[in-house]
Amino acid sequence: DFELTREPESSSVAKATLTKQTLQDYVFILICPTFTAQRIMGLQKRLTTLVTNIQTAADAKEMERRSGMEDNCKIRYERLKDDAKACQEKVEEIRKGWSIVTQKVVYSELQSVLDSQQQLCAAVIEDKKKLIRELQRERRVKEDQYLKNLRRLDEEIKLMLDRMQQQFQNLSKAYREELTQLQVEADLSHKGALNDFYSSKEVKNLKTKYAKQKDKFMKQRQYLSEVHKRSRQHYKRIQKEVRYTTAADARKFEEMWATMEEEVTQLAEKALAIDSLICKHLGLAWERPSAASMESPGPCRSQEHDTNPTSHPLQTRHLPHCSQRMMDASVGPSLERDSEHCTGVEEGELSSEMLMKVMELLCDETGFLVEDKLWKLLAPMEKNEQTTVKLHSLFAVLGLEEKDLAKLAEFLLMYKRQQEEQTEVRLHTELSIPCLFLCVSRSSLSHPARDTSVEEAYWDRLGNIITEDKLKLWDAAERELKQYE
Amino acid sequence: TKSLIIPEKQQLFRKMYKQISCRAALFVRGKRRIIAEDLDWSLATVSSLSNLCLQCIVNNFEERPIYEDLTSSEKDFIQNRVSLSLPLHFAANVFPDGVYWKRCCEQKWKVCDVSNYGESWKRMFFERQLENIVELFVPGITEPKTVLDMVTLCKDHIKKLNIAQLLPPVKEPQTEDEEQASELTLANEDDKSGMDHFDFRILLGKLTNLEELHLVYKVKSCGMNFEWSMFEMTNRDCESLAKALKSCKKLKLFRLHLSHLEDKKCRLLVKYLLDHTSLRTLDFSHNVIGDSGARAIGKLLTKSKLEILNLYDNNIGGPGAKAIAQALSKNTTLVSLNLCLNRLKDEGGQAICKALLNNKTLLHLQLGANGVTWLTALSLSSMLAQNNTLKSINLSCNTLGEVGGNALEEAMSRNTSVTECSIHLTDIEERRVSVINQMVWNNQFRKQETNPREKNTENAN
Numbered sequence: 001d002f003e004l005t006r007e008p009e010s011s012s013v014a015k016a017t018l019t020k021q022t023l024q025d026y027v028f029i030l031i032c033p034t035f036t037a038q039r040i041m042g043l044q045k046r047l048t049t050l051v052t053n054i055q056t057a058a059d060a061k062e063m064e065r066r067s068g069m070e071d072n073c074k075i076r077y078e079r080l081k082d083d084a085k086a087c088q089e090k091v092e093e094i095r096k097g098w099s100i101v102t103q104k105v106v107y108s109e110l111q112s113v114l115d116s117q118q119q120l121c122a123a124v125i126e127d128k129k130k131l132i133r134e135l136q137r138e139r140r141v142k143e144d145q146y147l148k149n150l151r152r153l154d155e156e157i158k159l160m161l162d163r164m165q166q167q168f169q170n171l172s173k174a175y176r177e178e179l180t181q182l183q184v185e186a187d188l189s190h191k192g193a194l195n196d197f198y199s200s201k202e203v204k205n206l207k208t209k210y211a212k213q214k215d216k217f218m219k220q221r222q223y224l225s226e227v228h229k230r231s232r233q234h235y236k237r238i239q240k241e242v243r244y245t246t247a248a249d250a251r252k253f254e255e256m257w258a259t260m261e262e263e264v265t266q267l268a269e270k271a272l273a274i275d276s277l278i279c280k281h282l283g284l285a286w287e288r289p290s291a292a293s294m295e296s297p298g299p300c301r302s303q304e305h306d307t308n309p310t311s312h313p314l315q316t317r318h319l320p321h322c323s324q325r326m327m328d329a330s331v332g333p334s335l336e337r338d339s340e341h342c343t344g345v346e347e348g349e350l351s352s353e354m355l356m357k358v359m360e361l362l363c364d365e366t367g368f369l370v371e372d373k374l375w376k377l378l379a380p381m382e383k384n385e386q387t388t389v390k391l392h393s394l395f396a397v398l399g400l401e402e403k404d405l406a407k408l409a410e411f412l413l414m415y416k417r418q419q420e421e422q423t424e425v426r427l428h429t430e431l432s433i434p435c436l437f438l439c440v441s442r443s444s445l446s447h448p449a450r451d452t453s454v455e456e457a458y459w460d461r462l463g464n465i466i467t468e469d470k471l472k473l474w475d476a477a478e479r480e481l482k483q484y485e
Numbered sequence: 486t487k488s489l490i491i492p493e494k495q496q497l498f499r500k501m502y503k504q505i506s507c508r509a510a511l512f513v514r515g516k517r518r519i520i521a522e523d524l525d526w527s528l529a530t531v532s533s534l535s536n537l538c539l540q541c542i543v544n545n546f547e548e549r550p551i552y553e554d555l556t557s558s559e560k561d562f563i564q565n566r567v568s569l570s571l572p573l574h575f576a577a578n579v580f581p582d583g584v585y586w587k588r589c590c591e592q593k594w595k596v597c598d599v600s601n602y603g604e605s606w607k608r609m610f611f612e613r614q615l616e617n618i619v620e621l622f623v624p625g626i627t628e629p630k631t632v633l634d635m636v637t638l639c640k641d642h643i644k645k646l647n648i649a650q651l652l653p654p655v656k657e658p659q660t661e662d663e664e665q666a667s668e669l670t671l672a673n674e675d676d677k678s679g680m681d682h683f684d685f686r687i688l689l690g691k692l693t694n695l696e697e698l699h700l701v702y703k704v705k706s707c708g709m710n711f712e713w714s715m716f717e718m719t720n721r722d723c724e725s726l727a728k729a730l731k732s733c734k735k736l737k738l739f740r741l742h743l744s745h746l747e748d749k750k751c752r753l754l755v756k757y758l759l760d761h762t763s764l765r766t767l768d769f770s771h772n773v774i775g776d777s778g779a780r781a782i783g784k785l786l787t788k789s790k791l792e793i794l795n796l797y798d799n800n801i802g803g804p805g806a807k808a809i810a811q812a813l814s815k816n817t818t819l820v821s822l823n824l825c826l827n828r829l830k831d832e833g834g835q836a837i838c839k840a841l842l843n844n845k846t847l848l849h850l851q852l853g854a855n856g857v858t859w860l861t862a863l864s865l866s867s868m869l870a871q872n873n874t875l876k877s878i879n880l881s882c883n884t885l886g887e888v889g890g891n892a893l894e895e896a897m898s899r900n901t902s903v904t905e906c907s908i909h910l911t912d913i914e915e916r917r918v919s920v921i922n923q924m925v926w927n928n929q930f931r932k933q934e935t936n937p938r939e940k941n942t943e944n945a946n
Contacts, residue, residue: 041933045926049907056881056909059826059854062798063882 040174047167054160058153065149076138083131090124268465275470278477535559543567552579564588577638582607603644611639616648622683624654629687636691645697650705651682653715682722685729696737700726702744717745720753727757736761740768740795751778755785764789770797770823779805786812791819797851798826806833810840813847821849825879834861838868845874853907854882862889866896869903877905885911890918897924904929 097117104110272288279286466474532540539559542551543566552563564585569592576585586606590597594613602609615635622632682702689695702722704715718726730739741754751774758764767785774782779801785791786809801809806829813819824837834857841847852861862885869875885893890913897903906925908918 037933038930041930042926045929049909052907053909056853056907060882060910062826063854063856 037178040171040178043171043174047163047170051160051163051167054156054163058156061152072138076135080131083127087124087127090120090127094120094124264459264462268462271466275466275474278474282473282477284473536562539563540566547571547575550575550579574634574638577607577611580607586610605642608642608644611635611642612645612647615639615643616646619646619648619683619688620650621652623652624681624683626655632688633691636688640691641694643692644694645699646692646695647697647699649701649703651700651702652704653682681719681725684722684725686725686732689729690732692733694735695733696735697740698730698733698736698738699740700744701742716743718750720750723750723753727754730754731757731761735763737763738766738768739764740766740770741772742768743771746772746774746778748775748778748781752781755781759785759788761789765791766793766795767791768793768795769799770795772799774799774801774805776802776805776808780808783808783812786816786819793821794819795821795823796827797823801827801829801833803828803830803832803836807836810836813837814840814843816844817846819844819847822847823849823851824855825851825853827855829855829857831857831860833857835864838864841868841872841875844872848874848876850875850877851879852883853879857883857885859886859889859892861885862892866892869896869900873900873902875903877907878903879907880911881907881909883911885913887914887917890914890921894921894924897921901928901931904932 094117097113097120101110101113101117104113276286276288539555539562542549543563546563546567552560555563561584564580564583565588567585569585569589580586582605584606586609587597587599590599590606590610590613593610597606597609599606599609602612615632618632618635621627689698702716702718707715730736739758746754746769751769751772755778758767767782769782774796778799779796782794782796783805786794801824806824806827809822809824810833813822822837824833827833829837829852834852834855837850837852838861841850857880861883862880865878865880880893885908889911890908893906893908893913894917897906903925906921908921911918913921
């Protein structure tokens with residue numbers, strides 16, 4: 001009955017092809033993890049087409065249905081037309097028959113004519129009924145088709161929903177994967193950056209720190225030893241200079257003394273000569289002063305204490321220098337402590353205890369000068385023994401002798417007293433050492449100031465070679481002489 | 486031996502003690518541990534004074550609506566607790582968009598997706614409420630007052646109406662004689678005046694913010710009471726609707742589908758829409774518009790600023806398509822044209838393709854299931870050689886054949902703007918289809934590389 005156009009893919013075939021595509025999609029998803037953007041786009045496109053394909057399939061079916069319907073309509077129309085024509089013909093016949101019926105009078109003829117009319121009418125009715133039945137049948141078929149169509153549409157809608165659900169799931173999975181991948185990448189890059197940043201700060205950091213500090217200390221040590229060497233050299237030079245200058249001074253002193261003495265003796269002789277003349281004129285007895293009064297002590301005596309005063313002024317000169325570089329707090333308070341302990345100590349007097357303390361102090365402060373090996377050797381020994389050994393070695397290095405130690409202690413005490421009078425800032429141990437070193441390197445320490453009384457007496461005597469009485473006499477004589485002029 | 490026994494005994498004693506103490510605890514717990522004479526005593530702490538006040542406000546909200554003077558957290562408290570049975574006119578004035586409306590929506594409807602309503606619960610509530618009222622409006626029985634009352638409450642909040650059914654007036658049950666009589670006589674067209682649906686003139690003019698209107702003249706669950714008149718408009722319906730549309734000044738989208746809209750009614754509607762300034766989307770899908778209706782729509786295309794035109798599943802033939810094509814060649818606003826499932830045939834298809842030679846704005850063209858053949862494919866490919874604005878093409882369910890496939894392949898190899906091309910079920914060899922798809926894919930990928938990732942737009946069907 002129905003002329004069907006070429007049937008597009010039946011639903012089962014359509015489903016088969018479409019499932020194949022979904023399988024391909026899954027394979028694609030599994031195999032290609034790279035190019036996420038492209039992949040997601042492809043996925044989107046693929047999944048969307050899956051859903052819209054259902055719609056296009058439905059469109060195709062609809063088109064088919066429409067064309068089928070058109071054809072059916074045409075066919076039905078034609079058929080109805082034919083039927084109507086045929087019916088019309090029959091009805092015409094019947095009408096003609098009625099006219100014949102009215103003509104007939106004979107019963108049998110009438111009967112036969114009526115019968116034939118009835119037959120014709122029955123035929124018409126039969127035709128119509130047949131038509132009705134066919135149309136009804138068509139309607140029923142159409143209804144069934146409609147139901148089938150509805151069911152198919154329902155299935156397709158379900159399929160579409162399924163596809164959409166799948167699309168949603170797949171896409172969200174893909175998006176999630178992409179997101180995690182991006183996150184991982186971001187993490188990695190971040191971590192990489194952090195690693196570079198932190199690797200410098202690991203336990204490696206400590207090593208470098210340690211190495212740096214070690215370097216620093218080595219350098220410092222080197223520097224300090226250099227400084228020490230240079231200062232020592234400097235000191236030697238200065239010492240040499242000092243000796244030279246003192247020698248020069250001494251010579252100069254001698255020469256000056258000699259010239260002075262000569263001048264003074266000349267003048268004294270002159271004065272004595274004049275005096276003798278005046279006495280002669282006045283008729284007084286004149287006696288030369290004793291030769292003893294003109295005795296000069298000589299320049300040599302001063303030279304005995306030459307070395308001493310030089311050291312002393314230097315020391316005293318250094319003391320104000322060191323006033324800003326005073327001894328370490330450890331030395332100061334230790335001295336204080338010591339002084340506290342030894343209250344009976346007077347100036348210049350030192351007890352052995354004090355001495356011991358000073359030695360220990362020295363030991364501690366100059367401990368750094370002692371080599372490591374020595375330390376190791378000293379370690380098993382007792383403390384006292386240690387100190388003695390250390391000090392011995394120290395003094396050997398520093399060129400100190402035992403007698404100097406006493407002087408040193410004395411000096412320290414003095415120093416300390418000076419310290420009390422002044423207010424200074426305590427300094428680092430390291431700086432006290434050079435100071436100590438300077439002090440100690442003097443072979444001999446402070447000596448009493450030299451005695452210059454003898455020379456003074458000499459000059460006085462020479463200055464007073466002409467006594468006051470004599471002067472008065474000279475004045476009177478001058479006045480008398482002036483009277484005469 | 487003594488030392489052995491004692492630890493055992495100790496253990497035993499310990500066990501016993503544990504059991505006893507557990508039982509005792511249970512026993513003790515059963516009893517009231519707190520000795521208080523207050524029978525209302527409970528462990529719950531007394532709430533703060535402000536909370537008590539707010540609760541009092543909630544309980545007496547109708548008599549004394551204290552709302553404006555409160556802080557925002559207090560307002561939230563009230564919205565969360567106030568009774569949902571407050572009279573609407575009252576609540577509409579007091580509460581702005583917020584939790585109260587959310588509660589109302591969730592109480593009334595099972596599925597509430599607020600993103601469809603611009604993230605506004607108040608809008609959702611009123612729009613759905615109004616839709617409900619219109620859908621259940623029985624002309625002749627329901628008082629128009631119900632609609633009007635609702636409109637006065639909410640006219641500022643309605644932006645979109647999606648009315649899914651329109652009831653015809655109730656038919657008086659005919660006597661048997663009348664039934665038989667009506668069966669035999671042919672229904673007269675003019676007799677349908679008694680079947681006028683809801684008159685939109687009372688509604689649309691008052692909705693000053695309405696931007697989208699979706700209508701369908703159908704009855705949702707008519708069951709065995711099916712009648713064709715339930716699924717179509719009357720002429721008077723059409724006229725009143727057209728006049729109502731004219732008064733709706735801000736309307737941007739009008740959709741009238743599945744309503745058996747034929748040429749005459751289509752022309753009538755278009756006549757009233759010709760001067761509508763704000764209309765941008767027109768959707769007459771799933772109707773029975775023919776060529777003369779299409780001619781009217783062509784005229785509408787030239788006069789208005791339509792951007793989207795959807796005539797999916799209608800009866801438009803070659804002449805109608807020619808009218809639309811003529812409008813298209815001069816049009817500069819239309820972006821998407823959907824003519825799927827019509828009767829365009831090659832005559833119409835070729836006309837449209839020729840028109841697009843001059844058109845520089847159309848982006849989406851749907852010509853699926855129109856009975857076009859390779860002739861249209863040829864004219865399309867020659868058009869694509871010149872046109873580089875068209876982005877998506879749908880030619881599915883047309884028998885293009887090998888010649889058509891060849892033409893398309895050639896066109897795609899030269900064209901760079903088409904990013905979507907649907908040639909499903911077009912009788913083209915599969916290998917060629919995949920080649921064409923690949924070229925289109927390349928276009929799309931190239932475009933997405935230059936632009937930041939855009940959403941892939943489906944063929945809007």
